Amino acid sequence: MLLNIAFFFLILSFPYTFCLNQEGLILQQLKLNFDDPDNFFSDWNDRDDTPCKWLAVTCDSVSHSVTSLDLSNANLAGPFPASLLCRMRNLTFISFYNNLLNSTLPEYDLPVCESLVHLDLAQNLLTGKIPSSFAELPNLKYLDLTGNNFSGEIPVSFGTFRQLEVLGLVENLLDGTIPAFLGNISTLKQLNLSYNQFFPGRIPSELGNLTNLETLWLTQCNLIGEIPDSLGRLSRLTDLDLALNALDGSIPSSLTQLTSLIQIELYNNSLTGELPPSGWSKMKALRRIDVSMNELSGTIAAELCELPLESLNLYENSLEGELPESIANSTNLYELRLFQNHLTGVLPKDLGKNSPLLWLDVSSNKFSGEVPTNLCEKGVLVEALMIDNSLSGKIPASLGQCRSLNRIRLSNNNLSGAVPDGLWGLPHVSLLDLKSNSFSGVIAKTIASASNLSSLILSGNKFSGNIPEELGFLASLLEFSGDHNVFSGSLPNSIVNLGQLGKLDLHDNALSGELPRGIHSLKKLNELNLANNDLSGNIPQEIGSLSVLNYLDLSGNRFSGKIPNALQNLKLNQLNLSNNRLSGDIPPLYAKVMYKNSFLGNPGLCGDIDGLCDGRSDGNNGCAWLLRSIFVLAGVVFVVGVVWFYWKYKNFRKVRRAIDKSKWTLMSFHKLGFSEDEILDALDEDNLIGSGSSGKVYKVVLSNAEAVAVKKLWGSTKIADESSDVEKGNVQDDGFAAEVETLGKIRHKNIVKLWCCCTTGDCKLLVYEYMPNGSLGDLLHSNKSGSLDWPIRYKIALDAAEGLAYLHHDCVPPIVHRDVKSNNILLDGDFGARVADFGVAKVVDANGKGTKSMSVIAGSCGYIAPEYAYTLRVNEKSDIYSFGVVILELVTGRLPVDPEYGEKDLVKWVCTTLDQKGIDRVIDTKLDSCFKEEICKVLNIGLLCTNPLPINRPSMRRVVKMLQEVGGVNQLKNASTKDGKLTPYYYEDASDQGSVA
Structure with a gap:
């Protein structure tokens, strides 16, 4: 009976066990070789006759043998199964593009794959x-190993390929130099070795044999x-792309023999000499030229400008002479960037008339004459940047009709006349910069239509009349600088509606009247400068509620009455109330000699500042002297009492705190209302709020009821890294020195204040200023994330x-944080963010071209840019990648690394989940779906920032701009294309190069 049952089951299992052909069995074995979290192999059914209907498998229509295996984007992890694949003798196509293959490649299994024509192992983890x-x-004709971790030199045998x-x-860890034997592969059509840290070497001349x-x-x-x-x-x-190298010498004239060339990119080298003066006329196919950021001189050849160009980038060179008129005849020209050269003459009058011009930047040259009237003839102009030239005449009325414009920069020219009414109200303009010209007339009421305007810069002109009430309709306005003009009348009451306004600078005008009521609603105001006007009335008490205000200058007006005590609530880096008609007592916080210059020219002010109140009567002085004496005596008695108490309590305190106060050295970076003793006395475990590898953090409540955070570092916190010569001085290379050197000089509302x-011996x-809501990481990844x-x-x-953009663009030299993460972003009581923890921050090359090589990796797991992890070369792009991870955390609510991701990190998890499951599986479920469109835009910015290629990541200034646009009515700017792939727009205009902080 048992034998019959066993035979019955054997019969049932026989057809399913042996019906699959040999190649199907091989693929089943291959399937078991991988970790398949997304169940990619779900339809690989071992009961089929052949694998020809399986996903990713293609067979010959006659022989039914497997010819192609395409496992791209399958999220597979495991070793590359060369020995299995090569047993399928007719297999010609293999692709494992964008998976998690994590092995080395076998040396001797591969030659068995004699039929193989196409092998794509790009974007994996092969080593x-x-x-x-x-x-x-x-x-073999196609071999792509891009985006792995291969190391060593290119094998010598590669010079013997027969049909490649x-x-x-691209983007591996290859070293050595680019070998000359690659010139022996006569069949080669594409050679891409980009983004490898080869040893310094020349381009082999043998490549000319290909x-x-x-x-x-x-x-x-x-x-x-x-x-x-x-x-x-x-x-x-x-x-031809040779960009981002250290090539020197001149551009060889032989390159003009490349008559099939469509694109040539030589930017960011050290090329010298002139552009080839002739030969360009033969290059009829040439569409894109980028030789920016070199040291080229000479003129721009007329032949070059007669080509049917689409993009011409010659910026940051030393080119001279005039821009040939023929450039205006290029019917496909959409991009012209010539900034930071020495070009002269007038701009071609028909520029933009015949071409769909999108981006024009001729800043920092010596162009003269008028602004061409046809720049926006095709109605698509996005940026018109012409700062730092000698342009004259009026702004053409046609620009006022160019509704596509996003950025207009005409500062530092000789332009004059009234601004066209239409220009004030262009709906998509975010930046209107007319600084340092001779413009006159008024701000037109049409400005009410400029709904996307974030920066209005009119300084140093002859604008007059009232500032219109319509200005208060601009909900996106972040900056209004109108100083050194002739504006008159009172400030419009509507200005208090500008809830996003961070800077209001109208000093040196003829404004009058009182400050408008409701100024407390300007919650984001960081700078208020109304100096040298004719303003009057009292200084509003509500200015003291502007929590982020750090620059206040009301000098040179006719303000009267008392100084509001509420100003003591502010943490000001600049205060100037001099030359007004103020009276009464100075608030105690400011009644100090260091503030004397802030109050000069106010005869009615009182206070204990020598020389400020000389006009007061002797009787009053005597009374004041008596009061001071009483307070001094009371202070002495109090101090004696405290000393006695401390002496009696000394032995008990010695057990709890082994600190010798007499050896402490205090270095302050702001005006302090406390001493080191207040800090030292509060460093006990009751006040501990956090700890880490470098020390502990305490919350200390001061005698004035304010709180500060104190980070205590014990012993050596030395980081094995090169010292950064900060501000011409060699700084001790540890986290403490780096943080002090960096934060001690920084003044920005989004950088934590030190x-x-x-310091003492050990x-x-x-x-720091105390952040009530702690770190973003702690809050976002806790049960309080719902808030x-x-x-x-x-x-x-x-x-x-904005904080990181300040470090990258406004500090000279730029500062790279190197440890951007959610735990280093602190939140104040209003959830305003501050970038913190500068213990591993570095300055970068002053010339802005180089990167700095570090001997160890600084950063946190999940945030480290891929190129930094293996090259140890640091620049601003490393911070941008890390910030992109923070954005993904905010959108997804997930940790940067998590066992749930397997061997992935958050970046790869987001990309894979988007491709396979859609946006709804990525967005944090705690977020209200009504914000979905805005969340998607911010997610896209995060993905741009985490692009694996550093060159394709936007600058932090560009990131700020894109985030600001998300908050407005405009869509994000479309990404531009490069090398046939979608990449973010990363060019910077002359205005985005940074200035002295």
Whole structure:
């Protein structure tokens, strides 16, 4: 009976066990080789006759043998199964693009794949050396190993490929130099070695032998020396990219022999000499030229401008002469960037008339004459940037009809006349900069239509009349600078409606009347400068409620009455109330000698500042002397009592705190209302609010009821890193020194304020402003995350971005934070964000071109940019990647690393989930769906910031701008395309280069 049952089950199982053909069994074995969290292999059914209907499998229609296996974007993890794949003799196509393959490649299994034509292993985690046996595959035409962690040199055997047409080794860890033997692969059509840290080396002249080559990409390959003449023999070349290297010498004239060339990119090198003066006329296919950020001189050849160009980037060179008129005849020209050269003459009068011009930047040259009237003839102009020239005449009325405009910068020219009414009210303009010209007339009421305007800069002109009430309709306005004009009348009452306004500067005008009521609603006001006008009345008490105000200048007016005591609530870096008609007592916080200049020229003011109240009577002086004496005596008695109490209590305190106060050194960076003793006495465990690897953090409530946070670092916190010569001085290379050097000089509303530091032999203290809501990371990833609705998260992202943008663009030299993460973004009582923890911050090259190499990785797991992790080369792009991760945290509510992701991090999890499951599976479920459109835009910004290629990440200034646009009515700017792939727009105009902080 038992034998019959066993035979019955054997019969049932027989057809299912043996019906699948041999190649299907191989693929079933391959399936078991991988971790498949997304169940990609779900339809690989072992009961089928053949695998030909399985997902990702293609078979020959006659023989039914497997010819293609495409496992792209399948989220598979495991080793590359070369030995299994090569058992399928007719397999010609293999793709594992964008998976998590994590092994080394076998050296000897590969040659068995004799039929293989196409092998794509790009965007994985493969390591080790590249096998030399690839070259033994007789039919291989396509080999792409981009975006892995291969190391070592390119194998010598690669010079023996028989039929290879495409070789992609982008973004690996390859070293050595680019080998000359690659010039032996005569069949090669595409060679892409970009973004590898090769040893410094020259471009092999032998590459000129690749006469079938169509694409040559050697971007950021540590190339030096001159561009070889031999490249002029590549007659089929359509794309030449040698950008981001250290090439020098002149551009060889032989390159003008490349008649098939469509795109040439040589930007960010050290090329010298002139652009080839002739030969351009033969390059009829050329559409894009980018030789910016070099040291080129000479003139722009007329032949060059006669080509049917789409994009011409020659910025940041030393070019001279005039811009040929023929550039205006390029019917496809959409991008013209010539800023920071020495070009002269007038701009072509027909510029923009025949072409769909989008971006024009001719800033920082010596152009004269009028602004061309046809710049927006096609109605698509987005940016018109012409600062720092000698342009004259009026703004053409046609620009006032250009509704596509987003940024207008005409500052530092000789322009005059009235601004066209239409220009004031363009609906998409976010920046209108007319500074330092001779414009006259009034601000037109049409400005009410400029709903996206965030910066209005009119300083140093002859504008007059009243500031219109319509200005208060601009809900997105962040800055209004109208100083050194002739504005008159009172400030419009509607100005208090500008809830986003951060800077209001109208000093040196003829304004009169009182400050408008309701100024307390300007919650984000950081700078208020109304000096040298004719304003009167009392200084409003409500100014003291502007919590982020740090610059207040009301000097040179006719303000009267008392100084509001509420001003003591402010944390001001600049205060000036001099030369008014103020009277009464000075608030105690400011009744100090250090503030004397802030109150001069107010005869009625009183206070204990020598020389300020000389006009008072002797009787009053005597009375004041008596009162002071009484207070001094009372103070002495109090101090004696405190000393006695301390002496009696000394032994008990010695047990709790082994600190010798006499050895403490205090260094302050702001005006302090406390001493080191107040800090030291509060450093006990009852006040502990956090701890980390470098020390502990205490909350200290001062005698004036304000709170500060004190970070105590014990012993050495030395970080094995190169010292940064900050501000011409060699700083001790530890976290304490870096933080003091960095934060001690910074003044920005979104950077945590360092009040002072205290040091002794074995202990160091940093005293910061206290952030009641703690760190973003702690709050976002706790059970309190529900309190972070989307408007608050958006506000946090924008605040933090503005802080980082200040470090990158407004500090000279720029500062790279190197440890941007959610735990280093602190939140005040209103959830305003401050960037904190500068213990590993570094300054970067003053010339802005180089990166700085570090001997160890600084940063936190999940936030480290991929190129930083293996090259240890740091620049601003590393911070941008980390900030992108923070944005993804805000959108998803997830940790940057989590066991749930497997071997991925948050960035890869978001990308994979978006592709496979859609946006709803990515967005934090705690967020209200009514904000979905805005959340998606911010998510897109996060993905731009975490682009694996540093060059494709936007600058922090661009990130701030995009985030601001999300908060307005405009859509995010469309990404531009580069090399056939969607990439963020990353060019910076002359105005975005940073200034002295």
